[in-house]
Amino acid sequence: METTLTDPGPYETAAGIAQSIAVNVLSEQVADLTDPAFAALGLDSASGTQDAYYKQILTALTAIEGDLAAITAKMNALSAGIDKIEAQLTQISSQITDAELQAALLQYAQNLNVVEQNYQTFAAAIVGMANATTFEQGTNSLFDLFQATNVDAVATAMRNIHDLLVGSGELRGIISYQAVEVTQAYAKVAADPAQTTRVINTDPALAGLWFASFPDASMILDALPGVLSDTFGKVIVPALTAALACQVKGLSFLCAAWGGTINASSLTTVTADTQAIIGAMGTLFAGMPVDDLAAIAMKNYATPVPLSAQSAQWALQGDTVGSPFDNDWVFWNVGPPPDLPNSGPRAGLVATPWAYGIRPSFSVENEGGNMVENPDGSFTNCQYAAYPVPFSYVSTPTQNGVGMPANFKAFLATLPAAS
Known part of the structure; x- marks a missing residue:
């Protein structure tokens, strides 16, 4: 009889995306976030006390791993991967002074703090469960951490972070502001005589004569590919990577909190939000008017x-x-x-x-x-x-083959599918 594979459930899908980002984007060979041990950590309806939760966890993990020694060995291996994720930077900074962006970044930092604090406590609890003498203490920490009010706060923070990154209503998303980073960097180059002066002869006796040197607006046009590569490599990709690191932490926490419980279906919303964030990153360059960007720079800064x-x-x-x-x-x-x-x-x-x-x-x-x-x-x-x-x-940049920088193209290639 032929068997067919069933679609993965909400837990497997959410954990799989977190795993893909962690390994491929964050460049960390982390422990498998889809490990059954994580799915067994959530509080079910029978876990009314710390003692009941401890017994539930011990029973569930024993069924997966065997005795306590095997369980603590597993948790020790998982804690190494969690530590690597915990070390990832998640804050986003920007030199853009736009008031709306700065307000969004402040709100992002506030919601990020909720995710970070809970993830750190989660990581510490897993470390506690990695030792037989502190296993029960670690489960007690998880019991307190996974209470509905606290987990809901993380879920709300993740929803807010999605809205701030992608945009909501009339508010522009932080991801779209990354195009402004390019505009600002390009303006700085275009306005700098040291980078837009054509020097033909350095003889001091010829100083001031145009056949020796002159301000060359064609150098503004020629500078665009370098500005794109430099800004994406040094500013934009790190900012987007930080946003994805936050998604990994939030997804991992919620997978552990809701996995194997009646709340597992709630992971579908968080997963969809992460996919929307990935989708916004994928369309970032396509929405960048490269030819207009160069035209404005020349009009503003050509001599x-x-x-x-x-x-x-x-x-x-x-x-x-x-x-x-x-x-x-x-x-x-x-x-x-x-x-x-x-x-x-x-x-x-x-x-x-x-x-x-x-x-x-x-x-x-x-x-x-x-x-x-x-x-x-x-x-x-x-x-x-x-x-x-x-x-x-005068050719447009796109006529000259200026397109998505290779470093950003490589970054996008590491992302899981947006949908």
């Missing part, structure tokens, strides 16, 4: 032609003219002229590169000595000169 130059006379195609440029023209590496293809970067001005596509552009100089004959035969010495180039094509 336009100086005001002094805007009001000066320019040598332009052999004529003396007032400046044809305004603040929409920003410095850009327009590349070498066609007749000198190997001459390297060249200072230029490009109109509104944040609009992308084909942009009007000129190569420019500010060394003076550009004598332009006027209609009356006189000459004007122009400090600035501009030479039209065919055009500059």
Whole structure:
């Protein structure tokens, strides 16, 4: 007769997700959180006193492991894994000063404290059960810990943490704010002349001349992939990992408290919340408008032609003219002229590169000595000169292949399925 596998119950599903996160995301080879010993720890309706609970646990674990020596050996092995989970950092910090985010982080910390304190007590109780002389004392600690009011407080904290991470009603979730971390980091790079100045010649005698160095807005565009990788690697992935560590602790605690009891079905809600958190992490980058992010950074931080130059006379195609440029023209590496293809970067001005596509552009100089004959035969010495180039094509980051950073892609690959 052919047998078919049945779907796992609420306990097995919840514990399995906790196990998957613990091993694959937290990089800890923890004890199997789906071990039957954990499912046997919950208070059932007959556990009205510490003594009754102690006898219940001893009977249940004896049926699984055998005598007390085997039970304490099992609890000793499980406590090692619990300790590793307990050591995981779960707090999330942020340099973003947004008042709504800071309020959410404060509430997150308050609810996290409920989970952390109960998990620490749970871990200590398991340690107590790992020694025959303190086994009963450890079960007494669990009896006090697993009272309905206390366990409900952990379940409520986990629900609140879900709402804070994913968002609830009109409140934005902490996970979505991670995109702001990228915006803030990118703005810092885009505003830093040390990272956006094209240096061609370091000769002090040429200081101030655009053919030696110039503020190059194309470097803002080029910096985006590095900013994405750096911010995800140093800020975002650690924050998301901390959130998942909290889920492991809360799930593990509630699995132990509700496993094998009439409350086991309540694990379904906690499991769904964890899956929703994982789902929000999985869509984080997809909701990040990479092209708009670069366009805004260029518009805000690209260096336009100086005001002094805007009001000066320019040598332009052999004529003396007032400046044809305004603040929409920003410095850009327009590349070498066609007749000198190997001459390297060249200072230029490009109109509104944040609009992308084909942009009007000129190569420019500010060394003076550009004598332009006027209609009356006189000459004007122009400090600035501009030479039209065919055009500059400004590709969007996504056209250039900028996508999800490899470190974030690797992180997502460790997550269990979101549903």
